[in-house]
Amino acid sequence: MERLSFTYPAREAVARRVHVGVVGSGDLEVLLEPSADEDAHVAVTTSVEGFATVWKHVLDRFFTRFEGAAAIEINDFGATPGVVLLRLEQAVEALRA
Amino acid sequence: MRPEPATHALLRIAHPRALADAGTIPAWAAAALARAPWVVVRRARRRDGLIPVGVRGLKRAERLAAWLPADAVLECLTPSELAARGGWRSSARAAQVPALAALEAIAKLMRGYELDWGPCGSVGFELASGAATATGKSDLDLMVEARAALPRTVAVGLYAALARLPVRADVLLEGPLGAVALAEYTAARPPVMVRTADGPRLVDDPWDGAAAAA
Known part of the structure; x- marks a missing residue:
């Protein structure tokens, strides 16, 4: 297990809490809720060690399009970057629904 | 001849050099293939006639995406074939590996639901190769x-029954569009997310349009 954390500047408040994804091989779950401060915080727990740079790259890409002040908890079970981005986008969609 | 090996199928190769991109593989991958010369078919499209395969190392972070010419396949075993063989019944390792020990109960459960199933991941790899992996x-x-x-x-009955087993069982339903997690x-x-050969997609109904796609 490896734990990683990231902080990004945010512009708008997040209104509620959403949960998407599943606990399972090659997948991940995303818990997104309002941040305690004005920034966005991401806490990643992953079963695959040694990929901090890849995580940063994927999250940098996500935060070019998302500006919510969210506390995002990610529990990863070896998802590909494509699956990570899709689940994050699904969480944002769920937030808007 | 048999049809194109599907995702999850395990392929035996003669040597690490059989891979199309053998010149660029890391040392851990060459060592893993020397130990057990098997690769797994990845969920991706063929490229220039090459089969997308994965090499499994000892650590979780050791996974290599590689490409294999079809004529380099010496043997192909699908998860269904591994289930039909029931290799876990004669494995001395079931005593140490709960995931192997659970297969008999799972086989019975799947028979009850009349489902075509099979083991993938480390357990499938071990059953195909005979190399201690799980x-x-x-x-x-x-x-x-x-x-x-x-x-x-x-689906609900199967999920509930699997949850009662002493190991965590992750099931992928292989449908016409791709795979959906049973959970x-x-x-x-x-x-829900469908894993396709072109990457993951979100769909409302993983079987919608199945007739057209089949």
Whole structure:
């Protein structure tokens, strides 16, 4: 297990809490809720060690399009970057629904 | 000849040099193939006639995406074939590996639901190659053929029965569009994620348009 954390500047408040994804091989779950401060915080727990740079790259890409002040908890079970981005986008969609 | 090996199939090769990109593979991958010369078919499209395969190392972070010429395949075993062989019954390792020990109960459960299934992941790799790969902590990755929509009552019943086993079993339903996690299909409202050869997609109904796609 490896734990990683990231902080990004945010512009708008997040209104509620959403949960998407599943606990399972090659997948991940995303818990997104309002941040305690004005920034966005991401806490990643992953079963695959040694990929901090890849995580940063994927999250940098996500935060070019998302500006919510969210506390995002990610529990990863070896998802590909494509699956990570899709689940994050699904969480944002769920937030808007 | 047999049809193109599907995702999850395990392929035996003669040597690490059989890979199309053999010149660029890391040392751990060459060592892994020297130990057990098997690769797994990845969920991706063929490229220039090459089969997308994965090499499994000892650590979780050791996974290599590689390419294999079709004529380099010496043997092909699908998860269904591994289930039909029942190799776990004669494995001395079942005492140390709960994921292997659980397969007999799973075989019975799947027979009851008349499902075509098989082991993937470390357990599938071990059953195909004979090389000790799964560990005492390994989860059990399974695939279930679901060309037609799996009735929700079956999905819920299967999920509940698997949850009572002493190991964590992760099931992928292999449908016409790609694979959906049983856990997600059972628990979540649409959309659900389908893993396709072109990457993951969110869909409301993984079996919608199945007739057209088949």
